[in-house]
Amino acid sequence: MAIVLPAAPIQSKFNPRMVSAGGVLRSPIGGAAINVSRPGDRHAIDVTIPPLPVEQARQWRSRLVRSAATGESLRLQWPQDGVPALGTIFVDGANQTGMILTITGGTVGAVVPEGAYFSVSDGSRYDLYPVAEDRLLSGGDALLDLGIMLRRPPLNGGVLDFTPIIEGLGPKVVSWSLEHMIDRGFSFTIEENR
Structure with missing residues (x-):
C-alpha cells in the first residue's frame, strides 16, 4: 500500500522530469546516431518543501521515514494548473x-x-x-x-x-532533523518505479 504524502505547501518548489528508458545508439565508426525508443519512460519529481510548523514537519518526516524503512511507494499530487473541467x-x-x-x-x-x-x-x-x-x-x-x-x-x-498523482520510490536515506525541517525546509525526490 502506498504512503500518501500531505498536500505540499503553496511555497513548495517542484522540478518534474522524464526518465527515459531508451537512449541513443551511436555508431563506433562515425555513422548516424539512432534514437532507440522503449516502453518504460517514466517521471520523477524533485520536491523542495519550505520551513514547516513542527506538527507538519513531524508528519512529513514520519511518512518519508516509513517509506524508506518499508520500501512502500510514495504518492504526491503532480503540480498542474490550467486544465479545464473535463468531466469523467x-x-x-x-x-x-x-x-x-x-x-x-x-x-x-x-x-x-x-x-x-x-x-x-x-x-x-x-x-x-x-x-x-x-x-x-x-x-x-x-x-x-x-x-x-x-x-x-x-x-x-x-x-x-x-x-494527477505521481507514485514511486522516495529517498532511501532520510536525514532531516525536525529543527532543520522547521528552520530551513527540506527536499526529496520521487521517481515512478514501474
Missing part, C-alpha cells in the same frame, strides 16, 4: 499499448490540452502520462495521443485523473 473520462478497451489511448466520456466540447498530465490507476498503483496534442471530447469514443508509451495496459473502464 474512461479508458475504452482492454490490453491497450503504444502511444495512443482509446477513451470515452468527458464533457462534450471540452478540450484535453496538449501538455496536460493525467494519472490512471490499475486498482493498486498510479501511472502518470502526458497528453501529446489537444483532443476535443465528444462524449463518445476518442483517441488520446500520449507523450510517452504506455508502460502497461490500463484497466478497461479506468478513470483518467487530471488532478
Whole structure:
C-alpha cells in the first residue's frame, strides 16, 4: 500500500522530469546516431518543501521515514494548473499499448490540452502520462495521443485523473532533523518505479 504524502505547501518548489528508458545508439565508426525508443519512460519529481510548523514537519518526516524503512511507494499530487473541467473520462478497451489511448466520456466540447498530465490507476498503483496534442471530447469514443508509451495496459473502464498523482520510490536515506525541517525546509525526490 502506498504512503500518501500531505498536500505540499503553496511555497513548495517542484522540478518534474522524464526518465527515459531508451537512449541513443551511436555508431563506433562515425555513422548516424539512432534514437532507440522503449516502453518504460517514466517521471520523477524533485520536491523542495519550505520551513514547516513542527506538527507538519513531524508528519512529513514520519511518512518519508516509513517509506524508506518499508520500501512502500510514495504518492504526491503532480503540480498542474490550467486544465479545464473535463468531466469523467474512461479508458475504452482492454490490453491497450503504444502511444495512443482509446477513451470515452468527458464533457462534450471540452478540450484535453496538449501538455496536460493525467494519472490512471490499475486498482493498486498510479501511472502518470502526458497528453501529446489537444483532443476535443465528444462524449463518445476518442483517441488520446500520449507523450510517452504506455508502460502497461490500463484497466478497461479506468478513470483518467487530471488532478494527477505521481507514485514511486522516495529517498532511501532520510536525514532531516525536525529543527532543520522547521528552520530551513527540506527536499526529496520521487521517481515512478514501474
